[in-house]
Amino acid sequence: MGRSRRPRPRKDPDRPNVNDEIRSRKVRVIRPDEEHEVVDIDRALEIARSYDLDLVEVAPKAKPPVCKVIDFGKFMYEKKKKEKEAKKKQHTVQVKELRFRPNTDDHDLEFKTRHARGFLEDGDKVKATVQFRGRDMLYTERGEELLLDLAEELSDVGEIESKPTMEGRRMIMMLSPTSKG
The missing domain is CATH 3.30.110.10 (Translation initiation factor 3 (IF-3), C-terminal domain)
Structure with missing residues (x-):
């Protein structure tokens, strides 16, 4: 009897790639102390783990893509908060x-x-x-x-x-x- 495969939920286009979702071989890593270097993805993930944080792709279009070592949950919280603030300041003309x-x-x-x-x-x-x-x-x-x-x-x-x-x-x-x- 064949197993029915459920389609994977689509990723939110506003959500950046995190850790194993990053598909590039080489990336520019920005550490929490603001130092940065170009390394292969395995080394970048090691660096993130050493800080006990996530590797988040912040500039996927750059050559090589730029990834930051940060707390992903906090990053998304701050992003949503900024979007909410920007929306508050908008005034729609009626x-x-x-x-x-x-x-x-x-x-x-x-x-x-x-x-x-x-x-x-x-x-x-x-x-x-x-x-x-x-x-x-x-x-x-x-x-x-x-x-x-x-x-x-x-x-x-x-x-x-x-x-x-x-x-x-x-x-x-x-x-x-x-x-x-």
Whole structure:
């Protein structure tokens, strides 16, 4: 009866080769005391064992590949920690939409302008839309005036990315945060 062979789990491409996984005959070994030398792989593994640490391939594309004698678990922990920190500092820009009608009341306009100011200060873009229904189509210039007033009110924190344009029964304008330089 033949044994069924399970496929080997695929190695994570971000994970470097360690100890016996290193396929190169000669490698440049960097010891914990920062000394380095080019030796064959068996000697490199011996050096790693003498320090009771792992041989980790840090630059596989180099000629010869560069391997460091380090604690692999600690190395991966530090790497993941750095990636997490880098991800924390990233900010994805979102587009927040505000909708108006051509006859929007002044109080509502002020309220929505405050929201738009907050969005722009947080680094997000604002898509201001004036929705026209039925006879509102007669007041397209009122809608454009409303959007331009909004842009002027927010000129200290945002700038017009795209001027008001009609798309069907909507007039749309994009505002983006002013670049702080």
